[in-house]
Amino acid sequence: MPLENIKEIMDRQSIENALTRIAHEIIEHNAETNEIAIVGIRTRGEYLANRLVAIIEKLKGAKLPLGLLDITLYRDDLMIADSQPVVHETNIPFDVNETNIILVDDVLYTGRTIRAALDAFIDFGRPQSIQLAVLVDRGHRELPIRADYVGKNIPTSKKETVVVKLNEIDKQDQVLVQG
């Protein structure tokens, strides 16, 4: 792909700022309750969720419970997917009943991943609420789903690809739009 078709939308500092702002918003929005848990959607949501837990711990002095959700088995394209889906482990080490769950993912696009995550979560119990935090909202929803906390809104065309790179697996923090 020619270089001029790649645009950097966020760098290390703007990703950090966005996550800090989201952390503040989460605390403010859930001021009335102590029953909050952060759940990352694999793969990159896991690392963002980790960071949010760390930031909130710094701000509030309390470490929120952290869960990991693999939604592969709940995908609506499981039987028509081109590539063989890889199933990763789900780990929800706390009681979800009566808890306010903050789902964390990197990019919000069609909304189908979040639909699958909601279905997966309901199989663990009845949370008090489920809220959604994403680093990037790129539009083009195919389901009636919206995010409660957004790092950055990026208008894109459907032909473009949004690439989120995170230090934990990609050796750098960066959001790119290709296309």
Next chain:
Amino acid sequence: MTKWGQKDLLGLENLSREQIELVLSTAESFKEVSTRGIKKVPALRGKTVVNLFYEPSTRTRVSFEIAAKRLSADVINIATETSSVKKGETLIDTGLSIQALKADVIVVRHNASGAAAMLARHVGISVVNAGDGWHEHPTQALLDIFTLKQKLGKIKGLKVSIVGDIAHSRVARSNIWGLTKLGAKVTVCAPELLIPPEVEKMGVSVTHSIDSALSRADAVNVLRMQFERDTGAAFPRQLEYFKNFAVTEERLKKAKKDIIVMHPGPINRGIEISSAVADGKNSVILEQVTNGIAIRMAVLFLISQVRRKQ
């Protein structure tokens, strides 16, 4: 990433090391589902799995049924004793009828070696071998290997002894294929007449001494003596077998302190294994049963992914 790429699971002989490792890592992820409050995921919703068993079985059939149900598939059990098989219907005709009923997977157990492979050639839907004669029992070997890997962290370089009627054991054969592909050193141990000819060509060592099979082994897989298959002269008497080949506390004292003791079940207590060992601290027999569900979920999931695209 490794491609699974097969509509069937017929044995471990024809699988690559990578394919075996893919089943193991997929099963790793599926283990968690059985620990949930709601032990179900929708991955195989709307798919139908038919258990077609020509031989008695409790744990394998129940394990496949639970695995399929935890994936949200519908499950039908056909006990051949009360089916058209009694009227003389052939395996292939039964298979074609099940296919015509729009089932998606047949899990078959049969007393003839090669039965699952033959069925798989005649139907377009998936076939999983749940044991065919003396040939293979792939999901049992996979769950044995999975259990070993969970306990010891790896398979490569492990010394594993398999004790019992090697000649007539599909569990032994599948374990040998799987373990050797993953780099374990396998020793088989049995009375001379229960060792198949040229078994060394499968890459294993042979011993007729239980003590030497246990010494230095990281794990021992104790096979059930299948007295119901007694073919006469070759078979030792039960008491004689216990005296010479049973895994007992006395014999384990000379083995590694933390040797893993496995058994595919059902156990003949006091024949191939003493009760004290079967219930003792080295035994992982019940963990094998639990792990069987994750392995069978992984297998049903992987074969279903492939078939959809054809």
